[in-house]
Amino acid sequence: MSTLIVAEHDNAELKPATLNAVTAAGQLPGETHVLIAGSGCGAAAEAAAKVAGVDKVLKADDAAYDHHLAENLAPLVAKLAADYSHVIAAATTSGKNVMPRAAALLDVQQVSDISAIEGEDTFVRPIYAGNALATVKSSDAVKVLTIRATAFDAAPAEGGSAAVEAVESTGDTGLAAFKGQELTKSERPELTTAGIVISGGRGMQSGENFAMLERVADKLGAAVGASRAAVDAGYVPNDYQVGQTGKVVAPDLYVAVGISGAIQHLAGMKDSKVIVAINKDEEAPIFQVADYGLVADLFEAVPELEKELG
Amino acid sequence: MKVLVPIKRVIDANVKVRVKADNTGVETANVKMAMNPFCEIAVEEAVRLKEAGTASEVIVVSAGAAQAQETLRTGLAMGADRGILIQCDSDPEPLAVAKLLKAVVEKEGPELVILGKQAVDNDNNQTGQMLAALLGWPQGTFISKVEKTDGSFAITREVDGGLEKLEIKAPAVVTTDLRLNEPRYASLPNIMKAKKKPIDTMTPADLGVDVSPRLTVVSVTEPPARKAGVKVASVAELVDKLRNEAKVI
Numbered sequence: 001m002s003t004l005i006v007a008e009h010d011n012a013e014l015k016p017a018t019l020n021a022v023t024a025a026g027q028l029p030g031e032t033h034v035l036i037a038g039s040g041c042g043a044a045a046e047a048a049a050k051v052a053g054v055d056k057v058l059k060a061d062d063a064a065y066d067h068h069l070a071e072n073l074a075p076l077v078a079k080l081a082a083d084y085s086h087v088i089a090a091a092t093t094s095g096k097n098v099m100p101r102a103a104a105l106l107d108v109q110q111v112s113d114i115s116a117i118e119g120e121d122t123f124v125r126p127i128y129a130g131n132a133l134a135t136v137k138s139s140d141a142v143k144v145l146t147i148r149a150t151a152f153d154a155a156p157a158e159g160g161s162a163a164v165e166a167v168e169s170t171g172d173t174g175l176a177a178f179k180g181q182e183l184t185k186s187e188r189p190e191l192t193t194a195g196i197v198i199s200g201g202r203g204m205q206s207g208e209n210f211a212m213l214e215r216v217a218d219k220l221g222a223a224v225g226a227s228r229a230a231v232d233a234g235y236v237p238n239d240y241q242v243g244q245t246g247k248v249v250a251p252d253l254y255v256a257v258g259i260s261g262a263i264q265h266l267a268g269m270k271d272s273k274v275i276v277a278i279n280k281d282e283e284a285p286i287f288q289v290a291d292y293g294l295v296a297d298l299f300e301a302v303p304e305l306e307k308e309l310g
Numbered sequence: 311m312k313v314l315v316p317i318k319r320v321i322d323a324n325v326k327v328r329v330k331a332d333n334t335g336v337e338t339a340n341v342k343m344a345m346n347p348f349c350e351i352a353v354e355e356a357v358r359l360k361e362a363g364t365a366s367e368v369i370v371v372s373a374g375a376a377q378a379q380e381t382l383r384t385g386l387a388m389g390a391d392r393g394i395l396i397q398c399d400s401d402p403e404p405l406a407v408a409k410l411l412k413a414v415v416e417k418e419g420p421e422l423v424i425l426g427k428q429a430v431d432n433d434n435n436q437t438g439q440m441l442a443a444l445l446g447w448p449q450g451t452f453i454s455k456v457e458k459t460d461g462s463f464a465i466t467r468e469v470d471g472g473l474e475k476l477e478i479k480a481p482a483v484v485t486t487d488l489r490l491n492e493p494r495y496a497s498l499p500n501i502m503k504a505k506k507k508p509i510d511t512m513t514p515a516d517l518g519v520d521v522s523p524r525l526t527v528v529s530v531t532e533p534p535a536r537k538a539g540v541k542v543a544s545v546a547e548l549v550d551k552l553r554n555e556a557k558v559i
């Protein structure tokens with residue numbers, strides 16, 4: 001019995017969610033191995049070898065694995081899975097893209113977005129936008145899992161000294177080609193790992209008005225998020241969306257500004273330690289989950305908050 | 311080109327779902343059902359491709375209880391040409407759905423299959439990727455744009471860092487994200503017309519697919535409730551509480 005983690009990285013560094021996957025793997029029997037598939041990914045493999053709790057790193061270095069195209073990566077994962085009892089990845093857009101494809105190649109029913117491990121074959125996962133928790137038991141020979149990063153602590157990035165072993169490429173299927181990306185640039189912390197998140201909703205009224213939140217975020221060292229309504233209206237890019245079908249966050253402090261608190265939004269933030277809501281409607285459902293609620297016009301409250309923070 | 315759109319009947323996204331007292335599942339009796347919102351986006355995209363002359367026929371398919379007929383009718387009212395109901399005794403798991411869909415694809419020969427990225431009941435986000443794997447086709451998941459080019463599709467995906475552009479060879483599987491389009495409401499005349507459109511009914515056995523589940527549901531429980539906190543009277547009080555009571559700033 002041992003676990004293979006399909007790591008997310010940019011060839012140079014590990015993406016933070018991989019460290020949460022290491023902690024999840026530590027709750028499963030046997031060794032923890034990490035697959036670094038990429039192109040010129042030596043540095044990422046070295047980084048994975050240093051993570052506390054990692055026993056071995058498998059490095060598949062080939063141009064076919066650049067950008068983690070599912071068509072090329074899933075066959076590699078499926079091939080390596082023969083030696084493992086569990087194959088896991090974080091439930092990021094990359095994990096969600098690749099893992100079900102690998103699971104189908106293995107004829108396995110994946111268990112998605114698990115928030116707890118009850119035993120080697122039994123897992124807990126939120127369903128219906130987190131309105132219910134399902135405990136499911138898998139009868140498949142290999143368990144293919146994606147994990148909810150906020151439900152598992154990050155493993156220490158230093159302290160390990162695993163060996164790095166090269167594995168053979170399964171090659172390029174030629175089915176898909178990378179044509180470019182438009183990444184959202186930000187000097188602020190990454191949304192899913194930030195200690196403080198301040199999110200704006202439809203109440204912000206425009207993209208320009210998000211500058212108010214950004215100034216507060218800079219004072220707090222916070223990341224900026226948004227509701228679906230704010231993204232759909234084009235105020236902010238798609239990757240700001242917090243919720244059932246966006247990103248899941250669980251910071252120490254979550255500040256919801258001009259957000260009503262629809263169940264789909266709550267699904268992405270209700271595990272935050274402290275929740276603050278600023279909304280002019282005292283009946284807004286967000287107040288039902290807020291530790292501190294301020295009934296106020298955000299166009300007055302947010303600039304005042306910026307001033308108060310000094 | 312033929313376009314196949316798999317659609318799922320789910321509890322309406324506006325319903326507050328309740329866990330059954332015996333912890334075997336969620337309450338579904340007398341609960342409003344609807345087409346999964348991401349599937350509506352998928353149907354809309356297919357119908358737009360037909361309106362643009364890119365698609366020749368749009369087929370909607372659903373695997374589930376007999377009532378999934380109603381969901382297929384909704385798809386037909388939005389503009390799909392015909393429907394296929396794969397009648398199942400229980401809600402099939404994504405791997406089983408992918409196998410059923412593969413059999414339908416082999417019969418119908420579509421060049422594009424458009425699924426939702428996620429069914430908002432079980433939040434699995436698997437079926438499209440699994441179908442693509444079983445067919446050996448490329449996959450464009452979580453897309454906000456799709457364009458047919460010569461022998462391929464140019465797609466834009468919504469990813470954690472922003473947007474990603476790929477070119478995937480035809481035939482292909484794509485799954486919809488929220489920003490792909492805004493689905494139309496079916497008009498009354500189109501709802502009437504949809505009643506006459508054909509729906510074929512078949513079973514998993516007809517398609518030669520074993521849909522036995524791989525997962526057993528041990529229990530379904532209420533998540534721990536969060537209790538409402540206090541209202542503060544001013545920004546100054548808020549900052550004071552965050553600093554000195556919650557100690558988070």
Ligand SMILES: Cc1cc2nc3c(=O)[nH]c(=O)nc-3n(C[C@H](O)[C@H](O)[C@H](O)COP(=O)(O)OP(=O)(O)OC[C@H]3O[C@@H](n4cnc5c(N)ncnc54)[C@H](O)[C@@H]3O)c2cc1C
Binds near residue numbers: 201202284
């Ligand atoms: C399939 C599906 C998936 C979805 N996924 C997500 C998701 O992942 N994430 C998500 O967030 N939503 C999601 N939604 C949408 C969700 O249902 C809500 O529509 C959305 O969260 C509403 O966003 P909002 O709170 O910003 O807007 P609204 O509900 O319109 O609320 C705006 C709030 O701002 C307040 N306000 C307005 N002006 C001011 C002011 N001047 N000062 C103070 N307060 C003010 C109002 O009182 C109101 O409460 C999804 C929906 C569906 C159907």
Ligand SMILES: Nc1ncnc2c1ncn2[C@@H]1O[C@H](COP(=O)(O)O)[C@@H](O)[C@H]1O
Binds near residue numbers: 316349430433434
């Ligand atoms: N029973 C089903 N019948 C038809 N399509 C389905 C079914 N289940 C899932 N799908 C399709 O797969 C998508 C993703 O569902 P899921 O993988 O369950 O989150 C849905 O949006 C549908 O397009």
